Amino acid sequence: MNIKTAPFLFIDCQTTGMHPSNGHLLELSWLVATADTVTPEIKSYLVQLPEGEVIPSAVQKITGITATDLEKAEPIEKVYEELQKTLQSLPAETVALIHYAQFEKAFLKYLFTRHHPEKEFPLEVICTAKVCRKVFPNITSGNIRAISGFIGTSVGLKRAASHVQATFEIWQELVSRLSQHSVTTVEQLDAWMKEAKPVDKEAKFEYRMDRLTRLAFPDQPGIYRMYNKKNEILYVGKATSLKSRVNSYFRVKKKRDKKTMELLAQVWSIEYTECYSPLQAALLETDEIKRLDPPYNINLKKNRAKSFFTSKDLKQISGLQTTEFPLGPFRPFGSIEQLSLLQQGLTKNQLYQIFHDSVETAILEEGFELFCSQNNLSTDEFLEPRRILAFGFNQIRLQKKLKALAVDTDVTRPELEMTADAVADKFMRLCVRAAGEYKRSRALNRLVNASIRWLYKNEWLELKLKHGHLVKPDEEIQTVSEIPAINDWPVATYDRMSILLSELAKYPHQITVGRFESNH
Numbered sequence: 001m002n003i004k005t006a007p008f009l010f011i012d013c014q015t016t017g018m019h020p021s022n023g024h025l026l027e028l029s030w031l032v033a034t035a036d037t038v039t040p041e042i043k044s045y046l047v048q049l050p051e052g053e054v055i056p057s058a059v060q061k062i063t064g065i066t067a068t069d070l071e072k073a074e075p076i077e078k079v080y081e082e083l084q085k086t087l088q089s090l091p092a093e094t095v096a097l098i099h100y101a102q103f104e105k106a107f108l109k110y111l112f113t114r115h116h117p118e119k120e121f122p123l124e125v126i127c128t129a130k131v132c133r134k135v136f137p138n139i140t141s142g143n144i145r146a147i148s149g150f151i152g153t154s155v156g157l158k159r160a161a162s163h164v165q166a167t168f169e170i171w172q173e174l175v176s177r178l179s180q181h182s183v184t185t186v187e188q189l190d191a192w193m194k195e196a197k198p199v200d201k202e203a204k205f206e207y208r209m210d211r212l213t214r215l216a217f218p219d220q221p222g223i224y225r226m227y228n229k230k231n232e233i234l235y236v237g238k239a240t241s242l243k244s245r246v247n248s249y250f251r252v253k254k255k256r257d258k259k260t261m262e263l264l265a266q267v268w269s270i271e272y273t274e275c276y277s278p279l280q281a282a283l284l285e286t287d288e289i290k291r292l293d294p295p296y297n298i299n300l301k302k303n304r305a306k307s308f309f310t311s312k313d314l315k316q317i318s319g320l321q322t323t324e325f326p327l328g329p330f331r332p333f334g335s336i337e338q339l340s341l342l343q344q345g346l347t348k349n350q351l352y353q354i355f356h357d358s359v360e361t362a363i364l365e366e367g368f369e370l371f372c373s374q375n376n377l378s379t380d381e382f383l384e385p386r387r388i389l390a391f392g393f394n395q396i397r398l399q400k401k402l403k404a405l406a407v408d409t410d411v412t413r414p415e416l417e418m419t420a421d422a423v424a425d426k427f428m429r430l431c432v433r434a435a436g437e438y439k440r441s442r443a444l445n446r447l448v449n450a451s452i453r454w455l456y457k458n459e460w461l462e463l464k465l466k467h468g469h470l471v472k473p474d475e476e477i478q479t480v481s482e483i484p485a486i487n488d489w490p491v492a493t494y495d496r497m498s499i500l501l502s503e504l505a506k507y508p509h510q511i512t513v514g515r516f517e518s519n520h
Contacts, residue, residue: 001093001186004035004175009086009096009123012163013104014063016049016056020110024049026065028079029160032086033168035175040168043082044161046073062158080115087122094123095186099144099167101127126189128170134193135177138206140261144170149266150208152229204252208268214250217243221281222274223288226296229268235296238285240278246270263296277456279503280463283470286495300495305332307494314340314385315347320487328441329489335433339388342430346382355426359418367423374424392435395428444497446513452500454509465500468493 011030017023025047033040046069049055060066087094098104109121132139132147139146145155148166151173156162178184183192208229217224222242226235239245249264275281290302309321309328317340318325330336338354345352351364359367372378381387453462464471468489504511 007032007034009094010164010168011096011098012160013107014160015107016059020107025107027160029164031164035172042161042164045079047079048073048075064157080111096123096125097128097167097171098125099128101125128167131174135174138203140205140265146262146265149228154228154230207250214246217246219243220274221278222272223281223285224270224272226267227269228266233292233294234266235263235294236288238281242272277461282499282503286499290492302491304491306491307489310340315343322487329494330437330441334437335430336437338430339434343383346379359423363418363420364423366420370420371424371427388431389435389438392431395432396435443501447497447500451512454507468497
């Protein structure tokens with residue numbers, strides 16, 4: 001059976017679990033093609049889940065498949081019937097090609113056994129992942145996304161149809177490579193796969209990124225952008241030294257995390273932008289991540305909840321900064337939001353579940369009472385935000401003093417079980433973190449309209465910000481004494497100011513607060 005001219009069945013599925021014993025088919029896709037087919041036709045079906053079953057949130061996040069999508073799903077019997085029609089139209093010796101066949105094969109066997117328990121599984125299966133491991137022995141990752149990027153293609157969402165297409169493209173590359181080993185039939189491939197291959201302990205990882213190009217990168221601060229062969233963005237990063245940081249990726253490290261290894265297999269080119277200092281590189285990085293939306297950047301993405309503002313008593317929250325909501329910006333789901341929720345409950349003589357881990361009501365109440373008694377606080381004082389924030393600031397100062405005296409300041413206890421003492425610790429940390437978050441918001445507001453100077457390598461550098469945006473060097477500006485309130489803090493502005501605040505802490509710096517207006 002010739003591997004170039006014979007038709008193969010390429011098949012992939014998405015499921016709600018790792019095995020038929022704890023999961024169900026969610027999506028099934030397949031195509032039939034020879035290696036030289038130009039545009040194969042993919043058949044793809046969403047599969048109805050058994051009554052009462054839902055898509056796990058983790059699976060929904062990975063695949064993008066929602067409950068709304070499943071409204072168009074087909075009964076599993078209909079999907080099986082369509083697959084059978086395809087199989088009956090193929091020669092009896094047709095082979096199925098699956099990337100990581102061990103996973104899919106278990107669900108396919110279950111599907112066939114469910115409808116024909118008396119028959120054996122009808123398909124011979126070749127795992128393209130196993131073939132790739134022998135054809136590409138020095139690639140950094142063998143998963144479907146890494147292999148696709150390495151051969152110059154790419155994979156979209158983790159959906160069955162895109163994986164079937166990727167498996168087909170991988171097979172086309174494998175057929176070309178296998179011919180170099182005189183492998184042209186399925187029988188020869190089977191024999192070749194069984195041949196023992198000597199282990200080369202000196203072998204290094206194989207990369208697509210040109211070595212001499214990256215070695216020529218400047219020893220300067222800046223940002224770098226990693227691209228695949230299609231010039232699609234993969235990742236954006238910052239560096240104190242572009243030369244050192246970029247080349248560190250390509251030094252042999254067998255224990256790198258899987259995501260990084262997957263990324264490196266796909267990188268064909270890297271572009272960079274030099275900056276005068278690491279601070280400017282950090283600011284440019286966050287803006288570029290928002291602009292390019294690289295798939296391998298997790299932090300600093302733009303599609304996140306916005307910061308918020310509160311009333312002076314912290315009891316009310318708004319997405320805009322106004323005279324009624326002057327305090328902020330605060331991070332969503334942070335300590336200020338927890339404190340606000342606590343206050344809302346106390347006004348109704350209730351203790352809301354404000355912590356990320358749910359606590360039994362009785363233990364929550366006992367822990368709150370213990371915290372108040374340990375620190376001479378009353379419930380009424382929690383309704384006065386200034387009192388609670390002042391308490392948090394005092395605790396921060398106390399912890400700094402104790403740290404200077406080399407006294408252990410960790411007041412937390414191992415939370416093997418949620419006791420009243422553990423809950424009291426949680427309330428203490430809440431007050432301390434809320435005070436820190438409040439202080440941080442004040443600092444962020446000072447940066448929104450400001451002239452900033454910082455010392456880097458014995459040179460004073462300067463940048464100006466207007467409404468949270470960097471003022472261009474060639475823009476003429478004048479300083480006005482008062483600061484206007486900007487009532488909207490998009491995610492990009494919040495991240496930019498947060499990073500600037502963190503970076504300034506590393507250098508001697510001066511901040512001149514003011515409003516900058518263009519003269520033209």
